[in-house]
Amino acid sequence: MVENLIETIDSYAKTQPDKVVYAYNGENHTYAELKAYSDALAAHIDTMALPLNAPIIVFGGKTFSMIASFLAVVKSGHSYIPIDINSPKERLTMINDIAKPVAVIATEPLPEKLAGIPEIDQDQLDKICLEKVDYSLTHPINGDQTYYIIFTSGTTGVPKGVEISYRNLASFVDWMVGPEFNLPDDLQMLQQPAYSFDLSVMSLYPALYKGGTLHVLSKKTTDNFIVLFTALRTMPINTWVSTPSFADICLLESTFDHDHYPKIANFLFCGEELTHKTAAALKKRFPDAHIFNTYGPTESTVAITKIEITDDILNTYERLPIGYLKPGMHARVADENGDYVQDDQKGELIIYGENVSKGYINNPEKNAKAFFELDGQQAYRTGDVVTMAADGLLRYFGRKDFQVKLNGFRIELEDVSAIVSKEEHVKQAVVVPKYNTQHTVSMLIAYVVPTANDFQNNLELTAAIKKNLSQDMMAYMIPQKIVYQKSLPLSSNGKVDIKAVIQEVNSQ
Numbered sequence: 001m002v003e004n005l006i007e008t009i010d011s012y013a014k015t016q017p018d019k020v021v022y023a024y025n026g027e028n029h030t031y032a033e034l035k036a037y038s039d040a041l042a043a044h045i046d047t048m049a050l051p052l053n054a055p056i057i058v059f060g061g062k063t064f065s066m067i068a069s070f071l072a073v074v075k076s077g078h079s080y081i082p083i084d085i086n087s088p089k090e091r092l093t094m095i096n097d098i099a100k101p102v103a104v105i106a107t108e109p110l111p112e113k114l115a116g117i118p119e120i121d122q123d124q125l126d127k128i129c130l131e132k133v134d135y136s137l138t139h140p141i142n143g144d145q146t147y148y149i150i151f152t153s154g155t156t157g158v159p160k161g162v163e164i165s166y167r168n169l170a171s172f173v174d175w176m177v178g179p180e181f182n183l184p185d186d187l188q189m190l191q192q193p194a195y196s197f198d199l200s201v202m203s204l205y206p207a208l209y210k211g212g213t214l215h216v217l218s219k220k221t222t223d224n225f226i227v228l229f230t231a232l233r234t235m236p237i238n239t240w241v242s243t244p245s246f247a248d249i250c251l252l253e254s255t256f257d258h259d260h261y262p263k264i265a266n267f268l269f270c271g272e273e274l275t276h277k278t279a280a281a282l283k284k285r286f287p288d289a290h291i292f293n294t295y296g297p298t299e300s301t302v303a304i305t306k307i308e309i310t311d312d313i314l315n316t317y318e319r320l321p322i323g324y325l326k327p328g329m330h331a332r333v334a335d336e337n338g339d340y341v342q343d344d345q346k347g348e349l350i351i352y353g354e355n356v357s358k359g360y361i362n363n364p365e366k367n368a369k370a371f372f373e374l375d376g377q378q379a380y381r382t383g384d385v386v387t388m389a390a391d392g393l394l395r396y397f398g399r400k401d402f403q404v405k406l407n408g409f410r411i412e413l414e415d416v417s418a419i420v421s422k423e424e425h426v427k428q429a430v431v432v433p434k435y436n437t438q439h440t441v442s443m444l445i446a447y448v449v450p451t452a453n454d455f456q457n458n459l460e461l462t463a464a465i466k467k468n469l470s471q472d473m474m475a476y477m478i479p480q481k482i483v484y485q486k487s488l489p490l491s492s493n494g495k496v497d498i499k500a501v502i503q504e505v506n507s508q
Contacts, residue, residue: 002170002173002174002177002209004142005166005169005170005173005205005209006071006074006075006137006140006141007137008209009031009034009035009071009208009209010035010137012031012035012211013031013032013034013035013036015211016031016211017030017031017032018030018031018032019031019211019213020213021033021034021207021208021212021213021214022034022064022067022213022214022216023213023214023215023216023235024062024063024064024216024218025216025218025221027064029064031211033064033068034064034067034068034071036129036132037064037065037068037072037129038068038069038071038072038075039072039075039133039134039135040072040128040129040130040131040132040133040135041068041069041072041076041105041120041125041128041129042071042072042073042075042076042135043076043131043133043135044120044128044131045072045073045076045078045103046076048103048118050078050102050103051102052077052078052139053077053078053079053141053145053146054078054079054100054101054102055078055079055080055081055099055100055101055102055146055149055361056073056078056079056080056081056101056102056103056104056105057080057081057083057092057095057096057099057101057103057104057105057114058070058073058080058081058082058083058104058105058107058195059083059085059092059104059105059106059107059108059110060084060085060106060107060108061084061085061086061107061108061194061218061219062191062194062195062216062217062218062219063107063108065107065125065129066082066107066195067195067204067208067214068129069105069107069125070082070148070195073105074140074141074147074148074166075135075137075140076139076140077139077140077141078102078141079141079145079146079147079148079149079163080147080148080149081095081099081101081148081149081150081151081161082148082150082194082195082196082200083095083151083196084194084195084196084197085108086194086219086474086475087196087474088111088470088471088472088473088474089111089112090471090472091151091159091474092110092111092112092114093112093114094158094159095151095159095161096114096117098151098158098159098161098361098362098363099149099151099161099361099362100362101117102117102118103117103118103119103120104117104118104119104120105119105120105125106119106120106121106122106125107122107125108122109121109122141166142166143165143166143167144165144166144167144358145165145166146163146164146165146358146361147164147165147166147168147169148164148169148201149161149162149163149164149361150162150164150196150197150198150298151196152298152410158363160360160363160366161360161361161362161363162198162298162299162357162360163357163358163359163360163361164301164357165357165358167354168301168354168355168356168357169201169205169301171301171326171328171354171355172201172205172301172302172303172355173205173206173209175326175327175328176202176205176206177206177209177210180306180326181266181268181292181306182290183206183210183239183266184238184239184265184266185210186212186238187206187207187210187211187212187213187238187239188212188213188215188235188236188237188238188239188263189203189206189207189212189213189214189215189237189238189239189241190203190215190217190235190237190239190240190241190242191203191204191207191214191215191216191217191241192217192222192241192242192243192246193242193243193271193408194219197271197408197409198298198301198302199241199242199243199270199271199302199408201301201302202241202268202270202294202302202303203239203241215235215236215237217231217232222246222249225249225252225253228249228250229250229253229255229256232250232256232261233260236263237261237263237264238263238264238265238266239264239265239266239268240264240266240267240268241268241269241270242269243269243270243271243272243407243408244269244271244272244273244274244275244278244408244440245272245407245408246407246408247267247269247278247282248278251278251281251282251285256285257285257286258285258286258287258288258289261286264286264289265288265289265290266289266290266292267282267286267289267290267291267292268292268294269291269292269293269294270294270295270296270302270303271405271408271409272405272406272407272408272440273320273396273405273438273439273440274293274309274320275320275438275439275440276314276317276318276319276320276438277437277438278438279291279293279309279314279320280314283309283311283314290308291308291309292306292307292308292309293306293307293308293309293320293321293322293323294306294322294323295322295323295394295396296355297380297382297384297410298357298410299356299357299370299371299380299382300329300351300355300356300357300380300382301355301356301357303326304325304326304329304351304353304355305322305323305324305325305326305394306323306324306326307320307321307322307323307324307393317395319395319396319397319439321393321394321395321396322386322394322395322396323393323394324391324392324393324394325351325392325394326355328353328354328355329351329352329353329354329355329356330351330352330353330374330375330377331349331350331351331352331388331394332350332352332374333345333346333347333348333349333350333386333387333388334347334348334350335347335348343387343388343389343390344387344388344389344390345387346385346386346387346397347385347386347387348381348382348383348384348385348386348400349382349384349385349386349388349394350374350379350380350381350382351379351380351382352374352375352377352378352379352380353377353378354377356371356377356378356379356380357371357378357380358378359371369381383399383400383401383403384396384398384399384400385397385398385399385400398439402414402498404433404441405440405441406433406441406443406444406476407476409474409476409477411444411476411477413431413432413433413444413498414498416431416444416473416477416479417429417430417431417446417498419469419472419473419477420446420448420465420469420479422472423465423468423469424451424468425450425451425453425461425464425465425468426448426449426450426451426465427448427449427450427451428448428449428487428488428496429446429447429448429449429488430446430447430488430496430498430501431444431445431446431447431479432444432445432447432498432501432502432505433445433502433505434481434505434506435506443479443480443481444477444478444479444480444481445479445480445481445482445483445505446479446481446482446483447483447485447488447501448465448482448483448484448485449484449485449486449487449488450484458482458484461484462482465482466478466482488501489501
């Protein structure tokens with residue numbers, strides 16, 4: 001197991017105080033600054049006399065203040081809940097209602113004030129972090145105490161807050177910085193996803209633990225192709241962490257190759273399925289780089305399986321395997337009756353071991369359905385359909401329910417359908433995934449029965465619906481295409497036949 005995570009990160013303020021830890025939008029911040037800022041904020045949190053081990057929301061974008069706040073919160077004996085600046089205000093209030101945090105740190109202005117809890121706003125934060133303090137780590141988060149809580153992409157009133165303990169996180173980091181990935185000693189790591197997405201942890205804590213540098217991309221940068229590649233070319237990255245979808249965007253640029261990025265030695269993918277097409281293209285562009293496919297739901301602390309995608313793997317498998325379990329984790333495959341199946345038979349993946357979350361915060365009903373004890377360890381029903389070979393190799397074959405991954409984000413189709421159906425111009429709706437030839441979701445399509453309206457054409461109607469939906473859900477959840485129907489197909493039990501719509505969409 002890794003040595004004390006927080007103490008190790010702090011130690012670099014003495015051994016390499018001027019080493020850049022965070023490079024973002026032309027600004028560099030050092031390990032000395034990280035310790036000073038987080039110590040000062042931790043000391044301030046202590047003076048607030050908050051109940052220990054209770055969560056604190058940290059709201060903002062990709063600034064240095066975010067990671068300094070994360071460390072400050074755990075140093076002061078609290079877990080943090082990262083909420084991205086691009087989240088709708090309704091999501092912020094929902095998370096506040098569910099998690100019942102004892103404070104909020106707003107590294108950028110909140111879209112809506114949270115009643116009943118103290119707030120440290122941006123101006124206060126700037127002043128606090130400039131204070132010089134001599135802080136002692138007397139009560140940091142440790143053991144089975146909750147280190148962070150990430151809310152999954154729940155799209156109706158009840159998103160789920162996954163509690164990850166210090167022990168969960170330490171086990172994950174220990175694996176990442178160990179011999180299986182063989183990361184460089186001077187870790188120069190890409191940091192692409194929002195901190196509210198657990199893939200961010202794959203770059204954040206391994207880099208901090210090894211005393212490396214995080215090279216950070218904002219959403220504004222990644223949304224602009226020209227700006228993105230201007231920024232990437234300035235980054236001395238040797239380890240790439242992203243969703244496969246982000247790599248697909250980068251592969252559209254012909255100069256995204258070894259000649260122009262000679263330092264990239266490792267690609268680490270998680271968050272969604274890595275397709276054969278993407279891996280093969282990367283292997284061609286970066287022939288000497290190591291490409292790792294990993295898998296894990298948020299409930300398993302980022303990732304729990306790993307396989308290096310070699311030429312042999314590409315030649316053997318059309319649909320890439322998700323790999324072998326990390327040490328300390330175990331798995332079984334169960335059929336619809338809950339009975340465990342033989343090797344190489346499809347079924348639901350059940351995982352158990354030291355990476356499994358303690359559960360969803362303040363959600364006993366969901367916990368009872370998803371978590372249980374197996375062989376004396378915490379277990380989780382993933383809902384993913386897999387096979388497991390005799391040697392432990394896992395292969396993924398999709399979701400057992402109507403939950404999908406789009407650009408790395410987990411989306412529950414029935415929840416999205418419910419929100420679209422409530423829109424004022426919609427009488428009835430169902431939202432389904434459109435799959436590409438690589439078996440991944442390329443877009444969401446809504447089949448809609450519209451209400452009577454005065455729009456000149458369907459383009460105007462679609463624009464109005466999408467505008468209203470943007471007030472109620474994250475942008476990545478809004479269907480990219482709307483198909484208008486007079487009625488929706490029904491199953492024998494009188495419900496909308498989602499499977500029939502999925503089949504129709506994907507047969508075109």
